[in-house]
Amino acid sequence: MLKRSWKTTIAGAAVLGASSAFVAPSAQAEDGVLKIGAPLALTGGLADEGKKQKAVWSLWLDKINAKGGIDVGGEKLKVEFVEYDYQTDGKRAGQLAEKLITDDEVDVLMAPFGSGHTKIIAAVAERYQVPMLACVASSVSVYDQGFKYLFGTLAPNTGMTESMVGYFKEKHPSLKKVAVYGRDDVFPKAMATALAASAESGDLEVVYNELYAVGTMDHSAAISAIKAAEPDWVYMTGYTQDLILGRKQMADLGIEAPLVTMVTGPAYREFTEGLGELADGVTSSTWWHHATAYTDTPGAWSSTAEFYKDFTTAYDSDPDYVHASCAAAADVLVDAVERAGSTDKQAVRDALAATEMKTFYGPIDFGDNGMNQGREMPIIQVQGEAIKVLYPAAIADAELELVD
């Protein structure tokens, strides 16, 4: 662990000189411009995720400004992002958020990747009463602090697991026993815990419920124990490399559960590529997948398909939920500013609180705690070589298939 953190620190320092905001920060607020401040992890351990945010906002910005900007109180405003690299250092993120507010005089803030760093910046935004949108923070603990200026586009983890238990029980009525096996890490652990709780409250028997340590290179002991428990449904969480190995070992050791869920494996192309035929039938839940088909949406993109096309053309890779949620957050912000009729922070905050919007990413409706309550998270399944959406019914394009 020490070794890897040294690597990321030095690599971060090396890249620091090369990184820069894609719009140079100016000292004074300008008329006719909506300024969005974003502290991003462009170097260090979360650099991959920070770069996703930067990439999608760049695409979004081009799209918005190509239309001449946004309509605010009868006037056209250009939109500008002011970004700084906080090097995956939480303390620095807080300092840069403060600089964005006091020095660069941004109108709103966008939070960086992850619940932990979002929490730090949310406290700064609240202190200065600046509206802030969090597009990659799903932990309820970020939103239960009574903050009035914080709004998040992801939905709570528990929403995912409850809808999944309900859906599987409906589609596979003989489902009785579930085995839960999760990586002992923030998000995978939260999902495994939530699923076990949802399964129990849904009258399923949890026959195996264990976590595996970060750094585990082999799952044969756990999978042998799962096999002995004869579950109808195996639910495993972890990073893609864990899930590829786990799925393969399940097949090797002869697990025959008709339902196999891996979070969030199938949401990433490398999962299906790394498993080949073994990926077939694996289900997952995700905040968003490009296979979802929302249409006639306001904002930069009029449909999920249009967003997917623009993104793949620009970056030659598939967008994931980080891209989609962050682009949708920017759409929500513009919608709120347009409804508020000004960039006044209190007016924008109030408009955000009243948001009820359908985006290419899905519906957004902030609850009392600022978290998006309007999302029914898609359940997806690998069928053949395609990713199919099983749930919610409004966007489903396939029926559940059991694993052979």
Next chain:
Amino acid sequence: MDISQILANGIVLGALYACIAVGFSLVWGVLNVINMLHGSFIILGGYLTYFAWFYLGLHPILVLPAVALVLYVLGYLVQYAFINKVVAAPVLTTLTLTFGLDMILYNLMTVYFTATPRRVTLDMGSLDIAGVVMPGDRLIGMGLALLLTALLYLVMRGSSIGRAIVAVRMDRQAAALMGIRVNKIYAITFGIGALMAGAAGAVFAMVFPVTTNLTGSFLGKAFVICVIGGLGSVPGALVGGIALGVIESFAGYLLGPQHAITVGFLLMLILLVVRPTGLVGVKGYE
């Protein structure tokens, strides 16, 4: 639950672990160099195997000798060009040097290959012997791991190079006085360490996903195995690897997978206190 299945899982895993550690143990034991590059060497071997399979359609077993040879040359050059300059310095100096070289190799692989996990998707099925299921690729991996370890053992015992390596390990100055070119032996030893890492990488590409994220895990396992089995000897790595595999397998089953790694480290700590030479190590290399 059948105990024999847990035992079989542990032994197969242990043989693969031995394959990770044998080159690392040799370099540490002979050169007194803690080779922080070892995990990245394994992953480099994995990538070479994966690319040969993906782009050329070559089976990992066919590619293994070529990958091992490439890694041998790389290891020899690294030792000859860099490590030989400081090989007599305290262990911290060589550790820092290999750490720095590892950062370069690790980051080059991450930039050019990306950290995206890849896998050689060969379906080799499973073998069911009296209810004990053994995955085909792991069985082949175990066979190759044992074969490579046995070959290394024979080379160390039966060849003049092997005897020179053992002589240098036992007494560098005396070996030099006997006409052995110590620096060359060091480079060959480091090359063999890298060769074993490359061969392990080729075997692992069939069993584990190949990603730079795993370099640290491989290195960590190599450390634990060397301490458990004992430094500087091929049997030490084999015994240490199989012991760790079996212990992790039983601990994962009895105490839960969350604690499997902890139990392995705990055993390492106990051995450091009560038997610093490891289970079959040679005194003087603890």
